[in-house]
Amino acid sequence: MKIAALALTRGGQVVAKKIKKSFPAGEVDLYFSKKLEGQFPGTSPGEGACYFQESLQAVVKEIFSQYRALIFVMATGIVVRVLGPLLRDKTRDPAVLVLDEGGNYIISLLSGHLGGANELALQVAEKIGAEPVITTATDVRKKPALEMVARKYNMEVEPSQRIKEVNWALVNNIKIKFFKERGLALPPGFPFQVEEMEEERRAGVSSKGKGDYGGNPVVIITSRLHSPEELSDFYPGENFLFLRPRDLVLGVGCKRGISGEELLSFIEKSFQEEGFSLKSLRRIVSVELKREEKGLMEVAQRLGKELAFYSPGELREKMSLVSFSPFVEETTGTGAVCEPAALLGAGREELLWKKKRFKGMTTAAARLLSGWWE
Known part of the structure; x- marks a missing residue:
């Protein structure tokens, strides 16, 4: 704009x-x-x-x-x-x-x-x-504002209403705990000290059931969905703020003429069922045949996400790693769409979740291991 x-x-x-x-x-x-x-x-x-x-x-x-x-x-x-x-x-x-x-x-x-x-x-x-x-106080105090860090490193903040609590703590030199999902790579030069989530040993919780941060805001960098109730056993309190890395690539297949509303509803349901935040979606990918599919374009526009397409030949390069469908091959020229598209879009050999089907629509997802912050 x-x-x-x-x-x-x-x-x-x-x-x-x-x-x-x-x-x-x-x-x-x-x-x-x-x-x-x-x-x-x-x-x-x-x-x-x-x-x-x-x-x-x-x-x-x-x-x-x-x-x-x-x-x-x-x-x-x-x-x-x-x-x-x-x-x-x-x-x-x-x-x-x-x-x-x-x-x-x-x-x-x-x-x-x-x-x-x-x-x-x-x-x-x-x-x-x-x-x-x-x-702005963080700039005057030469402190990294949380939303600026998120913007710089291609993350989304959730819920945004808690940004001011975290920034207030940063400006006033109050200790904040930062955790990240296990195995998640962080961008070079990330300005905060971050610990890895170790739920097995209830990270940061003392024998009295309280962490050493006195109930101050806790920032968790993860694509996964965690309710405050789930996390309260490990990080007491309710001041949770999530930084959602845009590291997920969603492969989509759909029948001709599908409405944007139907497709978006299925995508939201897929993320919810698999336990991932839709805010971590980086791009949507599909077969070249779907480039002019109005419902797919509408979903990408409403979500504000990239939309990319692959030729049947490109998708066939990943066919040994995914499930094959004779019907899909007959209609699109390749034996699968959503799974190989997700793998190609993320540059991976392994899916985050395999094909999900519903009324002529399919989704599958893969995760970018690094470079998601660019």
Whole structure:
């Protein structure tokens, strides 16, 4: 998604244009007040900007979800009043930056971490020679914010509501325990000390039934589903937060004309039955024949996941490792789809789960051993 830069005054217009020129062509859209159109040199309609006649609030309401970031070159008070009714939560709101019309200071106002506003503020500041203003406590204290770590290393946070508890503890130097699923490789340079989950000996629990972290938040890096009830025997308390590595590849087969709703429901059921989080899904893979299957494309779009396809010849390379179906071979040109596709997509020889069937749909999964953080 692109960036929108908005201005109401001539000075703001100049700064917004400067920002646009500093980015690759087509990455920044300009929105200016209609009052500026043709009033100053270089403000002709052909310059690629949108000149709006309606109120700023109406324009922002219309474009709020269409851009990954909004850059306002105007007073902060104006921006706060305009954005108030539109805000949802930190996992969905776009990054919002505010600059003075002299281009002297750039404030990361909203979605500093998950939305990338802090990072973008630093980037824009360097491009146009402005002074970045970052106010998030973890950045001020030079601490790694959990959601920034997740973003950098291709993980999802669950539940997102507990991010602030963990970051509060990090800022205040309160001890937090980090655990990871046994055998899971971590990215080089991971900023936290992480222990491996050893459920057999109830890791971190003393003879009194409490760990040495005093009930502080516990962060667990895993693709597997664990309920608080299951984990409370090993890590007392309820302050669990999961980092979900995007390390699972899902192979999918389906009959022609399957609806996206049916397919998504089956995929969700497959993950639930096998005990894995759908947030750890990296990509969906299938046979080339399904490239135009609307239901499959709809599912990938709704989940926001990559979609890749393999030719029958490529899938046959893994046929010795999977179950063979004469019917599937007759209809697709290869004796299996979901299982070999999952293996190819993950670069593996072993499935995480074998083929599951339901009403003309199949799923199978494999796991990326390393490189999932890239």
